[in-house]
Amino acid sequence: MNISIITTQEEHYKYSQEICETIELSALLRGTGIAKRTPEYIQKKMENKDAVIALIDGKFAGFCYIESWEHGKYVAHSGLIVHPEYRNLGLAKKIKSFVFDYSLEKYPNAKIFGITTGLAVMKINSDLGYKPVPFSELTTDPTFWAGCKTCTNYEILKSKDNKMCLCTGMLFDPKEKLKHPPKHPFNIRVLNRLKSIKQALFLKK
Numbered sequence: 001m002n003i004s005i006i007t008t009q010e011e012h013y014k015y016s017q018e019i020c021e022t023i024e025l026s027a028l029l030r031g032t033g034i035a036k037r038t039p040e041y042i043q044k045k046m047e048n049k050d051a052v053i054a055l056i057d058g059k060f061a062g063f064c065y066i067e068s069w070e071h072g073k074y075v076a077h078s079g080l081i082v083h084p085e086y087r088n089l090g091l092a093k094k095i096k097s098f099v100f101d102y103s104l105e106k107y108p109n110a111k112i113f114g115i116t117t118g119l120a121v122m123k124i125n126s127d128l129g130y131k132p133v134p135f136s137e138l139t140t141d142p143t144f145w146a147g148c149k150t151c152t153n154y155e156i157l158k159s160k161d162n163k164m165c166l167c168t169g170m171l172f173d174p175k176e177k178l179k180h181p182p183k184h185p186f187n188i189r190v191l192n193r194l195k196s197i198k199q200a201l202f203l204k205k
Helices: 010-030 041-048 091-106 118-126 142-146 154-159 188-202
Strands: 003-007 051-056 061-068 074-082 110-115 131-133 166-174
Touching: 003 091, 003 142, 010 074, 041 051, 061 091, 061 142, 074 091, 074 142, 091 110, 091 118, 110 118, 118 166, 131 142, 154 188
Parallel strands: 074 110
Antiparallel strands: 003 051, 051 061, 061 074, 110 166, 131 166
């Protein structure tokens, strides 16, 4: 099995539609909220060299792209997806690690952040050095939060003035990297408990 993870090229534009469909299907199967993407948006990210793609034996296997906010002060990794045929191979972690290193190279002064409900993504982020933070430490750019409008949990976010939701905010500050900050061990029991509390609070009728 020949696995390659690279920054996107023109030859990869043809996968834009399949990437969008894979992201949406995955969200439906997990029953989680997710911001929808269009093939045009995905292709634009590819054209700007703000996306990475994983190929296995020449076939689409995974994808992730970079978004920048507040003139490069913050960057986020979005649309992380692995094709169903290639799951359980550790590919998501490989893609995330690649796009993480690429982000540090392309946006060396930016804080890298993300919001997610997925425990697997939280585990990967934690291993890379992210730490859980309140939404107040993330970008205040309204364009970022507008991207949540297509998420099934958007009404919760809006009712909380963009301060909290079912997602957990995570942040990596490159300035702290030089100081060798203490690691933040991933504790799945704690995060599962946090997720349950949020659901009880926000989803109660």
